[in-house]
Amino acid sequence: MANEASTTKILITGANGMLGQKLVYAGLQDPNLDIIATGRCPNRLVQTQGYTYLEMSITDSERVHAVFQEHRPDVVINCAAITQVDYAEENPSECWRVNVDAVKILLKATAAVSGKFIQVSTDFVFDGTQEPYRETSVVNPVNYYGKSKAEAEKLVRKSGLAFGIVRTILVYGVTDHLSRSNAVLWAIRSLREGKAIRVVEDQFRTPTLVEDLAAGILAIVRRNKKGTFHIAGKDRMSIHQLVIAVSEAFGLTNDAVTPVATASLNEPARRPPCTSFDLSKAKEHLDFEPRSFSEGLQLVAQQLEKITAQP
Numbered sequence: 171m172a173n174e175a176s177t178t179k180i181l182i183t184g185a186n187g188m189l190g191q192k193l194v195y196a197g198l199q200d201p202n203l204d205i206i207a208t209g210r211c212p213n214r215l216v217q218t219q220g221y222t223y224l225e226m227s228i229t230d231s232e233r234v235h236a237v238f239q240e241h242r243p244d245v246v247i248n249c250a251a252i253t254q255v256d257y258a259e260e261n262p263s264e265c266w267r268v269n270v271d272a273v274k275i276l277l278k279a280t281a282a283v284s285g286k287f288i289q290v291s292t293d294f295v296f297d298g299t300q301e302p303y304r305e306t307s308v309v310n311p312v313n314y315y316g317k318s319k320a321e322a323e324k325l326v327r328k329s330g331l332a333f334g335i336v337r338t339i340l341v342y343g344v345t346d347h348l349s350r351s352n353a354v355l356w357a358i359r360s361l362r363e364g365k366a367i368r369v370v371e372d373q374f375r376t377p378t379l380v381e382d383l384a385a386g387i388l389a390i391v392r393r394n395k396k397g398t399f400h401i402a403g404k405d406r407m408s409i410h411q412l413v414i415a416v417s418e419a420f421g422l423t424n425d426a427v428t429p430v431a432t433a434s435l436n437e438p439a440r441r442p443p444c445t446s447f448d449l450s451k452a453k454e455h456l457d458f459e460p461r462s463f464s465e466g467l468q469l470v471a472q473q474l475e476k477i478t479a480q481p
């Protein structure tokens with residue numbers, strides 16, 4: 171797997187996204203990893219040294235093959251995806267092109283260089299009625315995004331490549347330039363603005379700190395593990411409880427927060443109600459130990475302070 175003595179070349183797709191950014195930064199801390207970051211747009215990371223950045227849309231077969239042939243990665247981590255659930259529901263062909271067809275392109279290019287493929291997937295492959303979900307639980311997506319991710323998983327499993335599939339849940343964290351939002355950042359912003367918000371109290375998740383997710387994925391790479399892993403946070407809560415926890419951690423009033431039922435929101439895509447994971451496999455094989463939600467929020471607060479302190 172390694173190119174030279176002990177260097178592993180990792181190609182990351184979707185490197186401008188929330189997870190992609192953190193994987194690049196976490197990878198840079200390890201001298202045994204050689205990072206090739208790729209994204210469909212110019213590089214949005216603040217740090218530009220210590221790795222190679224290449225523009226590459228994963229839907230562009232010719233470009234993908236050329237990049238893979240030139241750089242010959244040992245491991246490919248696919249973080250690129252259409253990730254907005256309602257957008258996916260309303261733009262099904264774009265969603266399928268990126269979340270499924272492009273995975274075929276990446277798998278073919280990975281096979282051509284005999285690499286290993288790690289696909290990032292989601293709790294939304296499940297219907298949310300039978301938690302806690304194990305790696306072996308039966309998938310049954312309830313929306314188009316979930317269907318596309320479940321189909322991608324199938325392609326990866328039958329590719330014949332050495333593979334990892336990492337499913338995760340409601341990822342949160344702070345990205346460079348705050349270029350990606352998420353439930354926690356949305357809650358902080360809404361609470362600070364004193365905006366009246368309606369938040370569902372009947373969907374339960376275990377929010378995942380993006381740094382923990384990146385560490386879990388790199389553990390798969392370093393330990394050369396294969397197969398499916400559930401990697402998520404440890405604290406189960408409703409989205410309403412999440413917003414209340416954020417308000418308390420950041421000392422913000424939650425007077426304008428109203429708990430509501432999912433059905434009252436009339437969103438384009440259905441959501442699985444409860445999707446917590448059984449994390450025992452990741453704990454045993456990867457020594458994965460996620461931070462608590464309150465520890466995660468402390469890190470978010472520190473990172474936000476740094477950004478606002480910048481001139």
Ligand SMILES: NC(=O)c1ccc[n+]([C@@H]2O[C@H](COP(=O)([O-])OP(=O)(O)OC[C@H]3O[C@@H](n4cnc5c(N)ncnc54)[C@H](OP(=O)(O)O)[C@@H]3O)[C@@H](O)[C@H]2O)c1
Pocket residue numbers: 183184185186187188189190209210211226227228229248249250251252253254268290291292293319338339340341342350
């Ligand atoms: N966020 C969550 O709560 C969550 C939960 C479960 C699973 N996941 C999974 O985790 C993975 C990473 O998600 P994330 O949270 O980091 O999402 P994200 O911030 O939306 O990042 C997705 C990235 O994919 C890129 N992308 C989209 N189309 C592309 C294309 N054709 N070619 C190359 N790049 C393309 C986007 O580029 P631009 O930046 O240029 O738009 C973006 O940088 C995804 O597989 C997602 O399904 C996420």
